[in-house]
Amino acid sequence: MNDRHTPTPQRSLFDRLADMNETTLAALLLAPAFIFISIIVVYPVATLVWNSFNDVRLLTGAPSRWVGLENYLLLLADAQFWRATKNTMIIVLVTVPGSLVVGLGLALLANMPFKWRGPIRLSLLLPWATPLAFVGLIFAWFFHSEYGVFNDLLRRLGLAPQIWFNSPTLTMMAICIATIWKTSSFMALILLAGLQTIPKSLYEAADVDGASKWRQFTDITLPLLVPSMLVALIFRTLTAIQSFDIPYSMPGPGEETQTLAMYIHMNAVDYLDLGYSSALAVVMFGLSMATTFIYLRYVKADGK
Amino acid sequence: MSATISDGSGGGIFTGKRLRWLAAGIVLLNGFFPALWILATAFKSEIELTAKPITWIPHSPTLNNFIAAFRDQPLPHYLLNSAVVALSAMALSLFISALAAYAIARLNLKYRGAILTSIIAVSMFPLVTLMVPLFEIMRGLGLLNSYWALVLPYTVLNLPICTLILVSFFQDIPRDLENAAMIDGCTRLGALWRIVVPLAAPGVFTAGILAFVNAWDEFLLALSFNPAAAYRTLPVGIQMYQGEFSFPWPTISAALVIAMIPVVVVILIFQERVVSGLTSGGVKG
Numbered sequence: 001m002n003d004r005h006t007p008t009p010q011r012s013l014f015d016r017l018a019d020m021n022e023t024t025l026a027a028l029l030l031a032p033a034f035i036f037i038s039i040i041v042v043y044p045v046a047t048l049v050w051n052s053f054n055d056v057r058l059l060t061g062a063p064s065r066w067v068g069l070e071n072y073l074l075l076l077a078d079a080q081f082w083r084a085t086k087n088t089m090i091i092v093l094v095t096v097p098g099s100l101v102v103g104l105g106l107a108l109l110a111n112m113p114f115k116w117r118g119p120i121r122l123s124l125l126l127p128w129a130t131p132l133a134f135v136g137l138i139f140a141w142f143f144h145s146e147y148g149v150f151n152d153l154l155r156r157l158g159l160a161p162q163i164w165f166n167s168p169t170l171t172m173m174a175i176c177i178a179t180i181w182k183t184s185s186f187m188a189l190i191l192l193a194g195l196q197t198i199p200k201s202l203y204e205a206a207d208v209d210g211a212s213k214w215r216q217f218t219d220i221t222l223p224l225l226v227p228s229m230l231v232a233l234i235f236r237t238l239t240a241i242q243s244f245d246i247p248y249s250m251p252g253p254g255e256e257t258q259t260l261a262m263y264i265h266m267n268a269v270d271y272l273d274l275g276y277s278s279a280l281a282v283v284m285f286g287l288s289m290a291t292t293f294i295y296l297r298y299v300k301a302d303g304k
Numbered sequence: 305m306s307a308t309i310s311d312g313s314g315g316g317i318f319t320g321k322r323l324r325w326l327a328a329g330i331v332l333l334n335g336f337f338p339a340l341w342i343l344a345t346a347f348k349s350e351i352e353l354t355a356k357p358i359t360w361i362p363h364s365p366t367l368n369n370f371i372a373a374f375r376d377q378p379l380p381h382y383l384l385n386s387a388v389v390a391l392s393a394m395a396l397s398l399f400i401s402a403l404a405a406y407a408i409a410r411l412n413l414k415y416r417g418a419i420l421t422s423i424i425a426v427s428m429f430p431l432v433t434l435m436v437p438l439f440e441i442m443r444g445l446g447l448l449n450s451y452w453a454l455v456l457p458y459t460v461l462n463l464p465i466c467t468l469i470l471v472s473f474f475q476d477i478p479r480d481l482e483n484a485a486m487i488d489g490c491t492r493l494g495a496l497w498r499i500v501v502p503l504a505a506p507g508v509f510t511a512g513i514l515a516f517v518n519a520w521d522e523f524l525l526a527l528s529f530n531p532a533a534a535y536r537t538l539p540v541g542i543q544m545y546q547g548e549f550s551f552p553w554p555t556i557s558a559a560l561v562i563a564m565i566p567v568v569v570v571i572l573i574f575q576e577r578v579v580s581g582l583t584s585g586g587v588k589g
Contacts, residue, residue, distance in 0.1 A: 022412045029407035032400045033423060033463055040460035041426055044437035109327040120328065123335025125571045125578060131521035133539035134560055138338045141553050149341060152358045185335065193583035242430045245523040261432040268436045269528045281433040288430045
């Protein structure tokens with residue numbers, strides 16, 4: 001690390017800047033990043049926590065007022081908050097394992113020795129690159145009660161078509177299917193990279209020992225994929241907790257399928273009630289931190 | 305492709321040519337079907353759209369939906385807004401993270417790990433959580449409905465992934481090259497600019513593409529901060545085709561097809577970069 005160079009004759013301000021002590025230079029180079037992070041993350045999060053203990057309503061224009069835990073007590077008694085949390089949890093519990101299973105399936109399929117890998121890779125990249133808000137709209141169209149492709153398939157199979165967005169349960173199902181489609185391809189890309197790091201010799205040895213393909217899968221492939229899975233799962237869970245774009249673009253009846261993020265957005269942007277929405281956001285922040293913490297403990301326990 | 309569970313010789317769960325075609329078919333259908341369906345819808349006439357059973361391929365393709373997509377909403381303007389915001393955020397986050405990554409990868413630095421971790425920790429903050437206070441701050445500063453309202457947050461949100469990718473690329477560049485340049489009279493910053501950045505170009509590209517796509521796709525902040533037509537980005541603008549009780553699906557589909565073109569072009573050209581960028585973050589953790 002000590003590659004101090006001999007000082008060159010100083011010519012201009014730029015050169016003098018560049019020839020300064022390494023630590024000072026490092027501080028200067030890191031400064032923009034940390035200034036931006038302070039303005040866009042640290043200061044806002046501090047404001048958020050402060051606001052959550054205050055009554056801040058931009059609509060009335062009244063000055064903010066310290067109310068202690070009132071927002072949090074309000075929240076505990078708020079049925080809409082609980083419903084939003086329940087919907088969010090359903091999305092987390094269904095789509096995180098869902099996208100892992102579908103993603104693993106896609107990764108195993110895509111890992112076969114194809115001649116044209118380009119189209120396969122593109123078919124995994126396209127869902128990743130499609131904006132979530134677009135995915136929501138596309139699947140809302142898929143699940144259209146009259147002209148949607150899902151109901152058409154049901155009819156062709158001789159089943160009864162459904163009015164998907166009239167029922168909270170069916171809407172949640174549609175939301176989860178759209179979310180799994182959107183996120184499983186990213187999962188597949190990560191797992192595919194993991195698959196390709198597994199030495200082929202392991203399988204050859206297993207073949208010699210007469211292990212079945214299924215045993216090879218459960219005893220070699222799965223355990224060796226765990227590290228890639230964990231990293232992908234942390235991010236998948238964190239984004240599932242924040243589900244907004246897809247449920248927003250696929251609304252069910254009334255506000256029955258509102259997620260926590262949608263409820264926060266409604267309180268902040270539509271009602272301009274920053275005190276209450278801040279308390280809600282702090283709860284979501286807590287959920288995310290708890291998730292990260294649990295995963296990280298698991299990663300450590302896993303010896304990685 | 306040397307180590308897989310399914311490489312021909314080693315057999316695999318799926319063997320045989322037919323199964324391979326089936327596997328390819330499933331993967332391709334899963335990835336492309338929604339896009340193809342939207343494409344088909346975009347070319348259907350109103351009459352064909354409401355026909356039952358629904359037709360899978362338009363019988364008499366029409367361009368009317370595309371005309372409607374441009375007529376009903378200022379679609380080119382949305383495209384322009386998305387491009388301005390995504391490209392500015394990309395450039396800014398690349399610049400800031402290149403400086404930081406260089407310091408982390410190359411300079412004599414205490415707490416190197418802690419500094420990198422604290423930049424990466426930004427990605428652990430839920431966007432919704434940041435949206436609430438940022439909304440108040442942007443409103444207070446009069447920045448709602450402006451490019452800044454999105455460029456500033458997107459820049460910061462992209463710092464973790466850009467810094468992570470650039471640090472690993474900078475570390476791979478031989479120090480000798482840089483030292484040689486400095487012996488030849490280059491300053492340290494000169495060496496960064498003339499030697500390190502060009503050699504790390506693949507990394508800069510990769511980080512840039514991911515930053516661009518992230519900013520291009522973002523919806524929550526765009527919806528919350530820039531609802532005015534003049535500053536709407538594509539994901540928000542696309543939602544505006546629907547009336548309170550009407551969903552003009554063919555028009556929406558046509559707009560979606562147009563809106564997808566830039567992203568499809570990006571992944572077509574840069575697919576290998578994108579994959580390596582995504583997986584380097586994931587596998588190295």
